[in-house]
Amino acid sequence: MKTVIHIKHTSILASTVTDGGMIKSSDLRSLSLEDFETKAKEIIEKEGWDYYDYAAGRKWTYNDSFKAFGRYIIRPRIMRDVGERDLATTVLGHPISIPVCAAPTALHVYSHPDGEKETAKGVKEAGSLMILSSEASTTIADVAGAAPGALRWMQTYIFKNRKHTEHIVRQAERAGFKAIVLTVDSPVTVNWDDLDDSFLAEGHGKTDPKYRCINLDIDLPEVHAAKASGDTNLTGYLPEQHNSPITWDDFKWLKSITSLPVVCKGILTAEGAREAADAGAAGIIVSAHGGRQLDGAPAPIDALSEVVDAVRGSDVEVYLDGGVRSGNDVFKALGRGARAVFIGRPILWGLACGGADGVKRILTMLGNELSDVVALSGCCSTRDIPPDMIVHKSYYASKERVGKASKICPNCSCKL
Template sequence: MSQERPRDLAHAQTAFASYQDEIYLNGLLTGEPPRFPTGAAAVEAAARERMTAEAYGYVAGGAGGEATIRANRAAFERRTIVPRMLRDVGVRDLSCSLLGTELPAPVLLAPVGVLSIAHPDAEPAVARAAAGLGLPMVLSTASSVPLEAAAEASGDGPRWFQLYWPKDREVTLSLLRRARAAGYTTLVLTLDTWLLGWRPRDLDRAYLPFLQRIGIANYLSDPAFLAGLATPPEEDPLAAVAHWAGMFADPTKTWEDLAFLRAHWDGPIVLKGVQHPDDARRARDAGMDGVVVSNHGGRQVDGAAGSLDVLPSVAGAVGDDLAVLFDSGVRGGADILKALALGARAVLVGRPYVYGLALGGEEGVRHVLRCLLAELDLSLAPTGHARLSELGPGVLGTD
């Protein structure tokens, strides 16, 4: 099915809630339900049936006993929305401006690597679906295709690039140059994955896709990386993987090192993985432009705080000095509303769109995103709000 990109943001906004009408009308005319489920739990369950056990475990799993995954969801479930009545919500505006990117809604696609394990169309399918709705895809360094291929797939859609900061300075500089040349406007540096967390689901299967050269396409296509190999990757794939493993991340990095990125990236820089207000202040003082309150979806530290629980303190620490974004545990439109009410300017959504990808490639991703946007719109209106600027802690009940 071809997917047309909305002509402008206003068109995209009016389409959000209408997805519900589209589903019902199609059912009336054809007698058929939607091709894919509309609830997050049902989408995940259906995707699990399509994915290999290894792929599903890699996407769904978390660190240790997965207490942090549960904490992320519990933080949302503890908070209730208090609707207000008899307010004019006939016309709603969900648009926002974020670090120079104009968005039809405060939603971005979180960086998720190795997407080819979910569907062979991988990142290009996600990029097309995101661009069709005017939403930024934050491309992972660990993508299954080179960053240029994902950029081409996104057409004129907004695009951000997530960096896993390599030890090798020349490779870092090369990745940054390539990203800027390919039109990525904002750099998202992940802080919480200098080392992989203890992930029993993957360990029990001895499954790490990178060792099969899945998710290292940006390295295998990078001239600075290739210059460090004695032979081409196709002739000695194990040597290429070993070279990648030796530089993938650097746990010795400190706040002082951020000056290097600031000097070599001329667009906004956002730090992903901030959970403490002092770290948000340090990000501000280091000249960063934003932070993502995130615990990597529970994949790195077992027993960490739920991201939503720490969001208010981080947002309060930096006020309007930084763009505060939110990630970890978002499964539906009402979750997005809660995060916005607690201080986030926008949210990043991860696992839900990966499950959509597994179900139906580009069409599956688009369906999941349209469901999220429709639910956000249809959660905003009954609460008595027509604009994002109206959201604040008063929207929510007490914990």
């Protein structure tokens, strides 16, 4: 054990770290999200940090994903009975305690030796939902075994070799996952040349089987052939599986092989949303892949409204990920029509700093902040945020302001 100093806002706090570099559970509460990021960068080896922190191109989309939240303003109501706030909601009919969930991110083993198993425990303890990445470093069955009975969805791509997708779907069904999440924003492998070199060069990802995408390293003739030809860790074979420019016919194929609901992840336009709804998607995650795919795509919070409007009146649920870093961000996304939000990198920071406890702390910290913003805005539930409460800042330059109380809150009967 040794003592380290963290800067938290303006105060300096001392916390105790374990031999593995993680922070003692009792000290996690004193860390801000920025502290988690700083500490995670110290704990995670450079190769993994570079991979996690990567963003595409000139990082326009990545940077704007955070900044864009500042373009939305909360028009608070006052003198409401906000003594009891309810953050719970449902996703595809399944209850969650807070509307902040874990996005699918690959290779959690860089953050923690037990990888996604720890993440699963932390998310379960927070009463939230985890989407497991098809590129996880832990088998689907092991993740399920680590946190039995928890709510989980399974992310997949439609890989060039469809047998990989089928394998992932079958394993997820067997392990009790409740939905399949198809990532639709990645028809080709991105050019990773701009990724800092340690991940791509001689890092563990290339040489140590511990860092492989275990759910894709399966008993298939094509996999055996790749290994026999010297590609032991599949670092040539697997990226090639991503060169799979899918269409809605492939989406229909995916739906035809499973009875689980299918959610589309990576939609940023009304056109895409309508196509997804017509094709039978149960949900849409408005996402720019954390700024890791198309640079120049809109910040998800900017794209949210048009997606929500496009599927209004249907059963399609809309969620958001990208740049969410505070309860304030969460509130704005919910107020603009998202049913829940997902976070990617912060979960990896929490995992590195405190394992399952760190993941839980990240989620509950955002939940606590959200609860405060809900109260300060004069709401009592995240499900009943008045539609005109979160406005684009251009509203304050316009003469036609909303300003009319029009609804009655179903919880406390106050005017919204």
